Amino acid sequence: MKHLLSTEDLSLSNAVRILDTAEEMAAVGEREVKKLPTLRGRTVVNLFFEDSTRTRISFEAAAKRLSADVINFSAKGSSVSKGESLKDTAQTLSAMGADAVVIRHWASGAPHRLAATDWIDAAVINAGDGTHEHPTQALLDAFTMRRHWSKLAGTPSAGADLTGMRVAIAGDVLHSRVARSNVWLLRTLGAEVTLVAPPTLLPIGVEKWPCSVSYDLDATLARGVDAMMMLRVQGERMNASFFPTTREYSRRWGFDDNRLRALDTLGFKDTIIMHPGPMNRGLEISSAAADSPRSTVLAQVRNGVSIRMAALYLLLSGDTREPAVRTNSTSSPSAHATKESH
Amino acid sequence: MASQQQDAGTGAYLIRGAAILGGAPEDLLIRDGIIAERGQDLSADGATVIEAAGLVALPGMVDIHTHLREPGREDAETVETGTRAAALGGYTAVHAMANSTPVADTAGVVEQVLTLGRTAGWVDVRPVGAVTVGLAGEQLAELGAMADSRARVRVFSDDGICVHDPVLMRRALEYVKAFDGVVAQHAQEPRLTAGAQMNEGEVSAVLGLTGWPAVAEESIIARDVLLAQHVGSRLHVCHVSTAGSVEIIRWAKSRGVNVTAEVTPHHLWLTDELARSYDPVYKVNPPLRTDADVQALRAALADGTIDVVGTDHAPHPSEHKECEWAQAAMGMTGLETALSVVQHTMIETGLMGWADFARVTSTAPAAIGRLTDQGRPLDAGEPANVTLVDPAARWTVDPSKMATMGRNSPFAGRELPGKVVAMFFKGHPTVLDGKLNTPYRWLPEQAQLPGTAAAGH
Amino acid sequence: MVLNQADIDRALTRIAHEILESNKGSQDLALLGIPRRGYPLAVRLAAKIAAADPTVDPAAIVGQLDVTMFRDDLSHQAMRPPYPTQLPRTGIDNKVVVLIDDVLYSGRTIRAALDAIIDLGRPRIVRLAVLIDRGHRELPIRADHVGKNLPTSSAEKVRVRLEETDSVDGAPVNEVVIEATA
Numbered sequence: 001m002k003h004l005l006s007t008e009d010l011s012l013s014n015a016v017r018i019l020d021t022a023e024e025m026a027a028v029g030e031r032e033v034k035k036l037p038t039l040r041g042r043t044v045v046n047l048f049f050e051d052s053t054r055t056r057i058s059f060e061a062a063a064k065r066l067s068a069d070v071i072n073f074s075a076k077g078s079s080v081s082k083g084e085s086l087k088d089t090a091q092t093l094s095a096m097g098a099d100a101v102v103i104r105h106w107a108s109g110a111p112h113r114l115a116a117t118d119w120i121d122a123a124v125i126n127a128g129d130g131t132h133e134h135p136t137q138a139l140l141d142a143f144t145m146r147r148h149w150s151k152l153a154g155t156p157s158a159g160a161d162l163t164g165m166r167v168a169i170a171g172d173v174l175h176s177r178v179a180r181s182n183v184w185l186l187r188t189l190g191a192e193v194t195l196v197a198p199p200t201l202l203p204i205g206v207e208k209w210p211c212s213v214s215y216d217l218d219a220t221l222a223r224g225v226d227a228m229m230m231l232r233v234q235g236e237r238m239n240a241s242f243f244p245t246t247r248e249y250s251r252r253w254g255f256d257d258n259r260l261r262a263l264d265t266l267g268f269k270d271t272i273i274m275h276p277g278p279m280n281r282g283l284e285i286s287s288a289a290a291d292s293p294r295s296t297v298l299a300q301v302r303n304g305v306s307i308r309m310a311a312l313y314l315l316l317s318g319d320t321r322e323p324a325v326r327t328n329s330t331s332s333p334s335a336h337a338t339k340e341s342h
Numbered sequence: 343m344a345s346q347q348q349d350a351g352t353g354a355y356l357i358r359g360a361a362i363l364g365g366a367p368e369d370l371l372i373r374d375g376i377i378a379e380r381g382q383d384l385s386a387d388g389a390t391v392i393e394a395a396g397l398v399a400l401p402g403m404v405d406i407h408t409h410l411r412e413p414g415r416e417d418a419e420t421v422e423t424g425t426r427a428a429a430l431g432g433y434t435a436v437h438a439m440a441n442s443t444p445v446a447d448t449a450g451v452v453e454q455v456l457t458l459g460r461t462a463g464w465v466d467v468r469p470v471g472a473v474t475v476g477l478a479g480e481q482l483a484e485l486g487a488m489a490d491s492r493a494r495v496r497v498f499s500d501d502g503i504c505v506h507d508p509v510l511m512r513r514a515l516e517y518v519k520a521f522d523g524v525v526a527q528h529a530q531e532p533r534l535t536a537g538a539q540m541n542e543g544e545v546s547a548v549l550g551l552t553g554w555p556a557v558a559e560e561s562i563i564a565r566d567v568l569l570a571q572h573v574g575s576r577l578h579v580c581h582v583s584t585a586g587s588v589e590i591i592r593w594a595k596s597r598g599v600n601v602t603a604e605v606t607p608h609h610l611w612l613t614d615e616l617a618r619s620y621d622p623v624y625k626v627n628p629p630l631r632t633d634a635d636v637q638a639l640r641a642a643l644a645d646g647t648i649d650v651v652g653t654d655h656a657p658h659p660s661e662h663k664e665c666e667w668a669q670a671a672m673g674m675t676g677l678e679t680a681l682s683v684v685q686h687t688m689i690e691t692g693l694m695g696w697a698d699f700a701r702v703t704s705t706a707p708a709a710i711g712r713l714t715d716q717g718r719p720l721d722a723g724e725p726a727n728v729t730l731v732d733p734a735a736r737w738t739v740d741p742s743k744m745a746t747m748g749r750n751s752p753f754a755g756r757e758l759p760g761k762v763v764a765m766f767f768k769g770h771p772t773v774l775d776g777k778l779n780t781p782y783r784w785l786p787e788q789a790q791l792p793g794t795a796a797a798g799h
Numbered sequence: 800m801v802l803n804q805a806d807i808d809r810a811l812t813r814i815a816h817e818i819l820e821s822n823k824g825s826q827d828l829a830l831l832g833i834p835r836r837g838y839p840l841a842v843r844l845a846a847k848i849a850a851a852d853p854t855v856d857p858a859a860i861v862g863q864l865d866v867t868m869f870r871d872d873l874s875h876q877a878m879r880p881p882y883p884t885q886l887p888r889t890g891i892d893n894k895v896v897v898l899i900d901d902v903l904y905s906g907r908t909i910r911a912a913l914d915a916i917i918d919l920g921r922p923r924i925v926r927l928a929v930l931i932d933r934g935h936r937e938l939p940i941r942a943d944h945v946g947k948n949l950p951t952s953s954a955e956k957v958r959v960r961l962e963e964t965d966s967v968d969g970a971p972v973n974e975v976v977i978e979a980t981a
Contacts, residue, residue, distance in 0.1 A: 037869055087661075203553075204555070205542075314880075316873070
């Protein structure tokens with residue numbers, strides 16, 4: 001694994017490896033000294049072509065807890081907005097010796113371009129590209145679900161997948177990179193996914209996705225859901241006639257107080273409510289739902305740092321980047337020592 | 343180049359043993375710009391002999407859809423480089439699309455393009471006139487003035503942009519009847535394709551790229567064939583890309599509508615699966631579709647529903663492709679690969695023979711453009727516009743070695759069949775041994791070169 | 800074969816007694832095994848210490864210390880998740896911590912372990928026990944308790960196999976062997 005670009009091509013073993021590593025990273029967060037020296041001397045660049053303070057500080061915290069040097073490069077107000085191309089930006093970062101580039105971009109596929117071209121020889125982590133994917137968000141969601149699922153089963157979460165877990169994802173699937181990354185990852189981990197959305201906010205071709213599709217949130221809830229994930233709805237979608245009014249949207253597809261009560265009356269006492277944030281309270285999720293004990297919103301944020309530490313660690317520690325300076329004689333016999341005796 | 347003065351049209355060449363339209367080997371004697379003789383064992387009689395055993399002789403190819411970029415975007419392509427590419431690709435005539443800067447929407451601009459083409463001398467450059475002023479879709483350009491100009495424009499197109507206003511389209515179709523013109527429509531409903539990046543379907547759903555739905559093309563074609571029928575005019579549909587469009591055109595032709603249709607080489611082969619790479623070299627308008635569409639387009643070209651292959655050769659500077667998909671320009675080069683791609687997709691699949699190839703790449707496009715001296719049979723007395731192809735050759739596409747300035751070939755790295763060995767344009771060998779020879783030299787009064795500069799050529 | 804099952808057991812018994820002797824008893828002892836094979840060795844040593852001193856609860860004094868995140872050679876490591884770090888129930892602050900690993904070679908693992916310990920707490924004393932010391936140190940580190948000193952060439956590999964972590968043809972195995980590198 002040299003890059004983390006999407007969950008679509010993430011194997012089960014790599015996905016579980018990231019989740020397991022994140023468990024160890026989470027343990028570090030509970031120590032007195034929350035910092036590890038692991039990535040000392042490595043440079044992680046947060047290359048953000050789109051504003052996202054939440055995601056950026058999560059990656060920044062992750063990199064700093066691993067002692068990496070962090071450079072934040074916001075494309076706004078920089079030479080990029082003056083017409084510098086992605087290629088020139090990438091080559092500039094390469095010349096500065098970036099070991100990993102965390103890229104957030106409004107254009108789908110921009111991280112793939114960085115990874116596929118020879119513009120830069122660094123590990124590329126997709127921090128959200130257009131309406132394509134947001135793999136670390138899906139991983140932190142899966143991490144949150146796995147902890148919940150394992151706790152219910154009374155088994156350790158390390159090594160586990162999500163076989164049998166029923167997950168519903170409701171909202172603007174069409175424009176959601178979070179939904180896409182979740183669908184692929186949850187399939188890989190063995191969960192059963194149902195997408196719930198107005199037909200206008202589902203992509204043409206969704207019938208080929210490894211999930212069920214419903215237009216009816218109540219019917220989906222009644223069938224039983226272990227994790228209910230609400231997606232953010234952009235207000236401007238209303239102007240493009242994706243739905244008539246925000247009121248109608250929230251009545252049909254929002255997780256409101258009635259649906260929160262319905263979980264109790266239906267007897268789903270262990271169903272969690274998830275949201276990738278930032279939330280539109282009163283639109284796709286009611287305040288009571290967002291603040292209820294079922295809500296994992298803050299746990300998701302917390303777990304985001306662990307997942308991103310795991311991703312940085314695994315991408316930057318593998319022996320995939322440099323033709324290693326290791327000879328049998330002198331330079332690093334310690335590597336042999338650990339390998340041979342372990 | 344000016345020093346390589348050629349005896350334009352006066353040299354004599356004997357093509358010996360070429361399979362004419364893929365048939366039995368025959369000789370062709372070319373002299374004074376025409377095919378002097380066709381038959382067996384012709385006497386060389388002082389002519390330069392070209393041994394053509396194993397080669398196929400075809401009427402010079404005619405591209406109905408080429409972007410030469412000049413004037414305005416000489417960083418992307420010039421008439422000189424684009425027509426060199428055309429000659430190397432087997433063409434003796436290209437229709438230069440109107441979306442230059444300034445737009446070819448006046449007699450002045452189309453005459454300028456005509457002159458540039460004649461100065462270059464590699465192929466016949468036939469300017470296409472814009473339908474509307476500045477391609478803005480608001481007001482008809484001076485179609486009559488362009489038709490009457492020295493460029494004798496017969497094909498009018500806002501290509502790149504759809505003439506989407508139904509009233510304007512109706513008027514254009516009606517108006518061009520006055521001079522036997524044709525409106526070549528870029529069928530793309532603009533509202534259904536706002537921000538569109540690729541074919542809308544299974545792949546776009548996964549990639550999160552805004553979809554370009556087939557219906558946006560099909561709905562315009564359906565409207566336009568009905569309009570063409572209603573006003574009794576001639577319609578040409580550019581770059582048909584969907585199975586549904588094929589159905590509509592087939593239906594229209596069965597109803598007697600005077601419609602012709604074009605398919606690009608890339609739509610005969612490539613699919614939207616290639617977008618998974620996010621490499622903008624596969625970004626084109628209309629977009630690459632599905633394999634079902636590709637198969638329907640091949641069948642339609644073979645059965646005549648689609649009349650011609652047009653390259654939609656669209657060179658772009660590399661910085662317009664070395665970027666994010668959404669930022670990248672749409673378009674692919676095509677002049678130097680069209681013959682090979684059509685051979686691969688249509689001939690080697692058994693769907694067509696070389697005679698059909700000549701129909702879709704030469705006879706039919708010449709007829710659409712009303713070119714009287716192109717797309718003619720390879721018979722005695724006809725203009726000597728001849729393409730000699732080695733169908734057994736195999737070559738690997740390397741954009742850096744092409745004559746076009748565009749490096750955006752979607753076929754880069756692929757091995758293709760068929761190689762142009764020699765080209766005769768008006769009896770002059772513009773290509774020999776697969777390499778550019780010398781351009782044809784129009785007489786100064788024909789070339790209409792400005793001032794005395796003509797003497798230098 | 801350098802050590803068989805009985806040899807390993809005898810070596811561990813001796814080390815257990817050395818630990819008790821140098822500590823003058825079992826008070827404040829904490830054993831930290833370094834994954835993978837240091838941890839089962841630590842568990843075995845704790846059992847032997849408990850056998851010698853029945854006041855000791857072996858489960859309470861054993862922990863596991865993963866040093867992966869503290870290594871200085873990460874880019875040469877195969878990509879794998881770190882092992883969990885679990886401190887002994889009694890903690891390590893003001894304890895006599897004995898680090899336990901299977902093979903002592905360059906000393907870099909122990910260097911990493913010392914860093915890791917310091918981030919976790921403040922032991923009174925840190926000692927080192929290893930089953931095999933094969934030489935070729937690259938850092939000024941030495942073991943307090945050694946099962947066997949094994950002169951090797953750096954072209955050789957020392958393989959420690961323990962029944963808790965290894966098997967040969969499906970059968971659990973306890974042995975130490977030297978292999979020549981290919």
